[in-house]
Amino acid sequence: MNWGLKIIFSYIAFIVFVIILVYKSVTAKIDLVTDNYYEKELRYQEQIDIMNNTGKLNKKTVVRQDNNFIEIIFPVKPQGGRIHLYRPSDAAKDFNLEISTVDNSLTQYIDITALDNGYWKVKVNWITDGTEYYTEENLMIRK
Numbered sequence: 001m002n003w004g005l006k007i008i009f010s011y012i013a014f015i016v017f018v019i020i021l022v023y024k025s026v027t028a029k030i031d032l033v034t035d036n037y038y039e040k041e042l043r044y045q046e047q048i049d050i051m052n053n054t055g056k057l058n059k060k061t062v063v064r065q066d067n068n069f070i071e072i073i074f075p076v077k078p079q080g081g082r083i084h085l086y087r088p089s090d091a092a093k094d095f096n097l098e099i100s101t102v103d104n105s106l107t108q109y110i111d112i113t114a115l116d117n118g119y120w121k122v123k124v125n126w127i128t129d130g131t132e133y134y135t136e137e138n139l140m141i142r143k
Contacts, residue, residue, distance in 0.1 A: 047134065050125075054133045063122045063137035070110040070139065072124060077106060081126030081133075085110070088119060099126055117141050 054061070059075035072083070078099050087093040093116065101108050123136045 050132045050134045053131055054135055057133070061124060061133075061135040061137075063124070063135070063139060065112070065139060065141060066109075068111065068113050068143065070112055070122065070141075072108040072110070072122070074101070074106045074108070074126065076128045076133075077101070077104065078108075078126035079128050081124065083108070083110065084123040084125075085115070086121040086123060087116070088121065099124075112141055112143070115141055117143055 057075045061075055062071070062073040064071055070085075078101060081099040082096055083099060084096050085094060097110070099108055118141060120139045120141055121136060122139050123134070125132065125134050127133070
């Protein structure tokens with residue numbers, strides 16, 4: 001094989017590499033943290049105030065895995081609110097649910113048998129006596 005063919009094969013290999021690189025870049029799945037990022041950024045001071053309310057509580061909210069459940073222990077009895085389970089690696093697996101503790105319990109249980117193993121963020125917004133609270137915990141689910 002002479003040097004002319006080697007140069008031609010080198011150019012062809014480079015062109016194939018660039019085409020594959022462009023194809024991979026165009027078809028890559030990119031999940032944003034939130035679709036309405038700018039709107040949430042403008043309201044972030046409200047979120048800071050809510051997090052300051054949470055910091056003033058005597059106890060912290062506890063989020064942990066207990067067998068096939070996520071256990072959330074509130075420092076005060078929630079009168080309402082939402083829990084958002086956020087999966088950073090796949091936005092399609094995110095979901096929300098209402099807070100529903102039983103009687104005067106400070107504990108919420110979430111069944112995780114349908115959830116994938118791995119990294120999750122548990123974001124909890126709740127209200128007690130007209131005051132809003134927020135906590136966010138990272139959780140590694142292992143079944």
